Amino acid sequence: MKFIHMTDTHLLRDGEWFLGFDTQSRFERCVQSIKENHSDAHCIIVTGDIAERGEPEAYRYFHEQMATLGMPFYSIPGNHDLRHNYSSVLPDVWSDPSVFAQQAIKTPAGVFLLLDTLLDNSDAGTLCEHRLQWLSDQLMDFSSEPVFLFMHHPPFDLHMPAIDSIGLVNNEPFLTVIKSHLNIRHLFFGHAHRPVSGHWHGISFSSMSGTNHQAPLDLKGVGNMEVVDNPEYAIVIINDDQLVVHTYSFLDGYR
Numbered sequence: 143m144k145f146i147h148m149t150d151t152h153l154l155r156d157g158e159w160f161l162g163f164d165t166q167s168r169f170e171r172c173v174q175s176i177k178e179n180h181s182d183a184h185c186i187i188v189t190g191d192i193a194e195r196g197e198p199e200a201y202r203y204f205h206e207q208m209a210t211l212g213m214p215f216y217s218i219p220g221n222h223d224l225r226h227n228y229s230s231v232l233p234d235v236w237s238d239p240s241v242f243a244q245q246a247i248k249t250p251a252g253v254f255l256l257l258d259t260l261l262d263n264s265d266a267g268t269l270c271e272h273r274l275q276w277l278s279d280q281l282m283d284f285s286s287e288p289v290f291l292f293m294h295h296p297p298f299d300l301h302m303p304a305i306d307s308i309g310l311v312n313n314e315p316f317l318t319v320i321k322s323h324l325n326i327r328h329l330f331f332g333h334a335h336r337p338v339s340g341h342w343h344g345i346s347f348s349s350m351s352g353t354n355h356q357a358p359l360d361l362k363g364v365g366n367m368e369v370v371d372n373p374e375y376a377i378v379i380i381n382d383d384q385l386v387v388h389t390y391s392f393l394d395g396y397r
Contacts, residue, residue, distance in 0.1 A: 150352025190220025
């Protein structure tokens, strides 16, 4: 099975730029690239920060563009998203009966669990007791199937001080919930705007740049470094014994 992982679109209104780039123009190029090259993908998962300022216009634009792809797409909010505007515009069907944008998606490769780590009025993220209980229940329900986790905030340090200071604030309770479930095959996240991969407590993970820009590699917490002009999305291919993540810089000379 092939699907597309997209993150951190940071969309603004038409004509507005973010960090020196036209967010809508770049997003349209991203969508066009997927149309031209990956129309056979099963679905698209977008891991947060859909709108830079959480404006309804940005979510409407996002939904209109994604609908042109002709395949299912699912999203979760990030720290830049405003929950009310996000939930009022995007037509996700959430299996979490609360206000949280969490859902379980059954796919040919296994179950995708989308987690809502939005912490209102903070750039950091959280999984409150309710959200953790939902996750625990889903992991029990799907204990015999491969599970893939999706979230905005990474639940561990990336050794990038600027990101680690605004990561998932309660990562230990999260780890307690998931560590006994050996059927978790991979963890996908956003937030860092960096191509990152590795293992955490035996679980492989990956992320990449957003569709607008890539963050600089700052392992010393220097700050005030210029962003990198390298927006990406990822193509993920899964079979019974392998998971491959290709990150793709979709501009190809386009600016």
